Amino acid sequence: MAVTVKCAEEMDLSRIAAAVRVILEAVGENPDREGLRNTPMRVAKMYCELFGGLHENPDVVLGDAVFTVKYDEMVILRDVPFFSMCEHHLLPFTGKAHIAYLPRDKVVGVSKLARVVELFARRPQIQEQLTSQVADLLMEKLDPKGVAVVLEAAHTCMTIRGVKKPGSIMVTSALRGLFKTDHATRAEIMNLLHNHNRQ
Ligand SMILES: [Zn+2]
Known part of the structure; x- marks a missing residue:
């Protein structure tokens, strides 16, 4: 079963993905090769999950x-x-x-x-x-x-x-x-x- 991640409104998925793409380029990778093509957005969605607590109210x-x-x-x-x-x-x-x-x-x-x-x-x-x-x-x-x-x-x-x-x-x-x-x-x-x- 696919896990759907609810991303907080405050998180900007496309900016995270763009930044991950820059990192891949900067380390000398080709972000357009097949294995990496979906990586930036995949990482962005992962960050939604891993950092989602930033937008939850402890109160x-x-x-x-x-x-x-x-x-x-x-x-x-x-x-x-x-x-x-x-x-x-x-x-x-x-x-x-x-x-x-x-x-x-x-x-x-x-x-x-x-x-x-x-x-x-x-x-x-x-x-x-x-x-x-x-x-x-x-x-x-x-x-x-x-x-x-x-x-x-x-x-x-x-x-x-x-x-x-x-x-x-x-x-x-x-x-x-x-x-x-x-x-x-x-x-x-x-x-x-x-x-x-x-x-
Ligand atoms: Zn450390």
Whole structure:
């Protein structure tokens, strides 16, 4: 089944395609040869998908999935796969996100946590910023007692170019509220989120 990509109005497909054509010419390729003929538009449509998060509103992503509930134990979602593009090289970095929060009186539908990661991942990004954007949005919208976000990712810009170190994984964390200030809570959540694969 063909995947149709909805391109945000703000994205100019033909300008992206024209720029890709210029890149192909500049590296010494012939953009008119058969194999490359449709590449500029193909790349443009791909960018619509990969950078679509730029035109999504974080304020509405949790939408009507926030519920008032008397529940004050930790909520943890582990191993959410994500795909993003490093803004320094426009190369992919991919990995897993682990998210935890300690509700005050609001919880959110669990799939929405994954949607928040996706929204911020589908932008030119750096992993540190992606991690804190997810944490900050959850703090703002759920007003929980604490939020912890841990991202583990492999960066193509480290594996296929530059230092060429395949297998290295970058780990970033963003801790907010009690997860930052309370030592025991912080140790507990970091253990749960971050070391579970290695125990
Ligand atoms: Zn990079």
